[in-house]
Amino acid sequence: MPKTQSPAIDLGPAEKILSEMKNTEPDSLIPILQKLQEAYGYLPVPVLKWVSGQTGIPTSRMHGVITFYTQFHTKPHGRHTVRICEGTACHVKGSPRISERISKELEIEPGATTKDMRFTFEIVACMGTCFLAPVMMVDEDYYGQLKPDKIKSILEKYE
Amino acid sequence: MTYPVIAYPDDLEIFRKRITAEKVSRKQILLCMTGCRALGAEEVGKAFHEKLRMAGLEEEFEIIETGCHGQCSRAPVLLIEPEHFLYGGVSPDDVDEIIEKTLKGGLPVARLCADADGNTTADPDELPFFQHQSKEVLKNCGRVDPRKLESAVAAGAYQAAARALTKMSPEEIIDEVLNSGLRGRGGAGFLTGQKWRFCRRAEGEQKYLICNADEGDPGAFMDRALLEGNPHQIIEGMIIAAFAIGASRGFIYVRAEYPIAVEHITIASEQARACGLLGKNIFGSGFSFDIEIRMGAGAFVCGEETALIASLEGERGMPSPRPPFPAVKGFKGMPTNINNVETLANVPLIIEKGKTWFSAIGTPDGRGTKIFALAGKVINTGLVEVPLGATLRRIVFDIGGGIPGGRTFKAAQIGGPSGGCIPDEFLDLPLDYESVKELGAIIGSGGLIVMDDRTCMVDMARFFLDFVQKESCGKCVPCRVGTQHMVNLLTDICSGRGRPGDIKKLEDLSGVVKKGSLCGLGQTAPNPVLTTIRYFRKEYEAHINDGRCPAGVCKNLIEYSIIAEACRACGKCIKVCSVDAIRGEKKTPHIINPALCIRCGECMDVCPFDAVAVK
Numbered sequence: 001m002p003k004t005q006s007p008a009i010d011l012g013p014a015e016k017i018l019s020e021m022k023n024t025e026p027d028s029l030i031p032i033l034q035k036l037q038e039a040y041g042y043l044p045v046p047v048l049k050w051v052s053g054q055t056g057i058p059t060s061r062m063h064g065v066i067t068f069y070t071q072f073h074t075k076p077h078g079r080h081t082v083r084i085c086e087g088t089a090c091h092v093k094g095s096p097r098i099s100e101r102i103s104k105e106l107e108i109e110p111g112a113t114t115k116d117m118r119f120t121f122e123i124v125a126c127m128g129t130c131f132l133a134p135v136m137m138v139d140e141d142y143y144g145q146l147k148p149d150k151i152k153s154i155l156e157k158y159e
Numbered sequence: 160m161t162y163p164v165i166a167y168p169d170d171l172e173i174f175r176k177r178i179t180a181e182k183v184s185r186k187q188i189l190l191c192m193t194g195c196r197a198l199g200a201e202e203v204g205k206a207f208h209e210k211l212r213m214a215g216l217e218e219e220f221e222i223i224e225t226g227c228h229g230q231c232s233r234a235p236v237l238l239i240e241p242e243h244f245l246y247g248g249v250s251p252d253d254v255d256e257i258i259e260k261t262l263k264g265g266l267p268v269a270r271l272c273a274d275a276d277g278n279t280t281a282d283p284d285e286l287p288f289f290q291h292q293s294k295e296v297l298k299n300c301g302r303v304d305p306r307k308l309e310s311a312v313a314a315g316a317y318q319a320a321a322r323a324l325t326k327m328s329p330e331e332i333i334d335e336v337l338n339s340g341l342r343g344r345g346g347a348g349f350l351t352g353q354k355w356r357f358c359r360r361a362e363g364e365q366k367y368l369i370c371n372a373d374e375g376d377p378g379a380f381m382d383r384a385l386l387e388g389n390p391h392q393i394i395e396g397m398i399i400a401a402f403a404i405g406a407s408r409g410f411i412y413v414r415a416e417y418p419i420a421v422e423h424i425t426i427a428s429e430q431a432r433a434c435g436l437l438g439k440n441i442f443g444s445g446f447s448f449d450i451e452i453r454m455g456a457g458a459f460v461c462g463e464e465t466a467l468i469a470s471l472e473g474e475r476g477m478p479s480p481r482p483p484f485p486a487v488k489g490f491k492g493m494p495t496n497i498n499n500v501e502t503l504a505n506v507p508l509i510i511e512k513g514k515t516w517f518s519a520i521g522t523p524d525g526r527g528t529k530i531f532a533l534a535g536k537v538i539n540t541g542l543v544e545v546p547l548g549a550t551l552r553r554i555v556f557d558i559g560g561g562i563p564g565g566r567t568f569k570a571a572q573i574g575g576p577s578g579g580c581i582p583d584e585f586l587d588l589p590l591d592y593e594s595v596k597e598l599g600a601i602i603g604s605g606g607l608i609v610m611d612d613r614t615c616m617v618d619m620a621r622f623f624l625d626f627v628q629k630e631s632c633g634k635c636v637p638c639r640v641g642t643q644h645m646v647n648l649l650t651d652i653c654s655g656r657g658r659p660g661d662i663k664k665l666e667d668l669s670g671v672v673k674k675g676s677l678c679g680l681g682q683t684a685p686n687p688v689l690t691t692i693r694y695f696r697k698e699y700e701a702h703i704n705d706g707r708c709p710a711g712v713c714k715n716l717i718e719y720s721i722i723a724e725a726c727r728a729c730g731k732c733i734k735v736c737s738v739d740a741i742r743g744e745k746k747t748p749h750i751i752n753p754a755l756c757i758r759c760g761e762c763m764d765v766c767p768f769d770a771v772a773v774k
């Protein structure tokens with residue numbers, strides 16, 4: 001079992017997650033990663049190594065899975081996550097213009113995090129609220145029927 | 160409420176009677192607390208609770224938090240019974256008036272009745288949006304409280320399952336579903352009964368049933384609404400399907416982007432388990448079945464059956480060649496049946512009302528109803544359920560209310576990334592599986608995006624190809640490399656670098672990608688390109704030969720200008736322009752400087768006099 005515990009990272013949440021899961025076989029790898037990410041906000045490598053030691057799931061397999069699914073990330077996210085939908089309905093209703101404006105306001109490209117760790121900016125394909133198109137979410141809040149000139153004031157609400 | 164143990168069908172009936180008897184007849188406020196949450200339904204609900212409590216009226220009126228009523232363009236939406244008034248665009252400020260006027264006085268609040276079509280009736284049954292629909296599968300969505308088992312049971316939930324498990328044999332159930340003509344609602348449209356029979360007859364000590372709730376088509380949200388609005392209907396469908404094929408374990412694979420759906424289906428499965436509707440010896444039939452809920456992790460290809468199974472096994476979601484089909488060798492190498500959410504939602508109805516009832520709806524090729532998610536450039540967006548065989552005109556114009564802003568209908572995109580664009584000449588064609596296929600599209604999951612004359616079809620083709628290219632898992636070359644070449648060609652055309660011969664190249668590549676790809680993702684990826692070439696070739700040619708985007712979308716090919724005669728010098732465009740490209744004084748027509756203009760189109764949207772032109 002690899003002993004790579006980083007002093008900066010608390011393994012408590014990971015221990016709790018594993019002990020609460022009925023099944024920690026390899027077929028539960030995705031639920032395990034989802035729970036870890038929910039607890040830590042991202043997937044810290046030392047935690048993955050520790051989980052690998054506990055479950056016997058090789059870290060190489062974990063990385064294969066992490067890189068395949070867009071949901072997983074191994075770097076910390078900003079304090080807030082801005083998600084702009086570029087699904088079909090939103091595209092037809094002008095979402096590219098909205099994401100251009102967000103990029104301009106935040107001075108980052110989609111997929112990146114601002115230097116001050118305030119925002120992470122992501123593009124997603126459909127949130128299932130197509131009737132609000134074009135839509136974006138900041139954390140859990142929806143904003144629909146967007147116009148580029150509304151973006152600035154929306155982002156200002158999040159510190 | 161404490162839930163009884165439901166060990167036999169009689170227990171269900173006793174429970175149902177108890178709920179009905181305990182129910183005091185009160186006025187009900189049925190407030191959508193799912194999709195409408197995005198526009199403030201929670202605040203409206205809070206205001207109702209608070210104000211009714213303050214007025215001491217809590218006992219008199221019942222607030223029921225429901226799923227989607229369908230008319231999402233009016234969110235937040237609520238229905239008041241027994242008056243049967245549907246209100247839209249409700250804010251917390253309206254609550255006092257609703258209490259006074261409607262709950263106490265029985266009168267409608269006219270302001271909240273107006274829909275985008277200009278109708279002002281309070282009764283939804285008089286709105287064309289609802290009149291032209293046939294709500295069967297969605298019937299209880301918006302009626303029941305999805306977080307309460309008793310609400311579903313009062314509406315008849317689990318009666319079909321009780322009957323199926325105790326009065327029918329698995330083969331009889333399969334025959335009933337097969338002869339009803341139900342076809343899969345998730346993509347390929349395979350006969351559901353046939354699929355079940357393959358799985359039932361396959362050898363294996365353990366069989367699995369998977370509910371595909373990945374809803375990957377970007378523009379479809381009916382599975383979301385079903386899971387959120389009436390999750391017990393899906394669980395009931397799964398119990399019947401599992402009994403028919405002999406599966407003792409089930410999974411629901413649901414998109415992580417749908418947190419409310421995950422929450423509601425989790426609650427529903429816990430309740431069902433607590434009563435014995437899931438678990439051992441369901442309804443005393445000796446049949447045992449339980450469900451595990453798994454969340455997707457953001458990969459479109461995982462909606463494909465074999466990729467979904469790989470994902471459930473904790474692997475990268477890569478598809479594998481079929482055969483062997485999952486019915487023979489699926490999850491953990493065992494026979495596995497995969498059905499879409501809407502397919503499963505149809506199953507209790509077929510058992511309850513019978514195959515004859517079901518097959519009388521729709522066309523010989525497509526029996527029953529289909530839910531379409533209506534979005535894009537259409538007045539009434541929302542969820543629409545019509546018999547298969549309904550025309551596009553009925554959906555887009557009679558129900559959808561037509562195109563906003565006085566613009567014209569150009570095409571409807573059906574079936575998402577595997578589908579295609581259907582132009583106006585087919586507005587009167589009955590939509591069923593085969594008719595849509597002949598046009599080069601698919602019914603698919605039922606995403607239906609309406610496009611007007613300001614949508615560029617080449618840009619749409621590029622959009623979809625870009626989407627599938629990014630979502631291609633990379634396992635097979637035709638899909639990974641072929642779609643990339645197609646994206647490059649389409650991007651060139653959209654940015655003015657198209658060359659004569661590009662259309663032919665796209666068609667040739669389409670053939671290769673379709674034939675050579677491993678799974679449905681690649682096999683259908685060229686459809687949006689092929690249909691747009693088929694119906695909108697002139698638009699491709701205008702881009703390539705004349706350097707023109709007729710719809711005024713592709714930035715490198717367009718120029719905005721202000722028509723001096725139409726401009727009233729109001730200054731709105733100047734304000735909205737983010738790059739100060741518009742100049743003008745009071746009383747003199749404004750002018751756009753093309754060198755500064757970034758062609759965002761904001762000025763055109765904001766101009767009240769249609770004075771901004773694009774060419």
Ligand SMILES: Cc1cc2nc3c(=O)[nH]c(=O)nc-3n(C[C@H](O)[C@H](O)[C@H](O)COP(=O)(O)O)c2cc1C
Nearest residue numbers: 343344345346374375462463464498499502679680
């Ligand atoms: C790339 C790709 C994505 C798919 N995504 C979904 C999906 O999100 N939901 C779904 O039900 N079916 C999806 N399908 C279709 C499924 O593979 C499968 O046909 C369907 O779930 C079977 O259920 P049905 O017979 O009830 O329609 C997809 C297929 C492909 C090729």
Ligand code: FES
Nearest residue numbers: 085087090127130
């Ligand atoms: S396309 Fe944007 S929410 Fe569906």
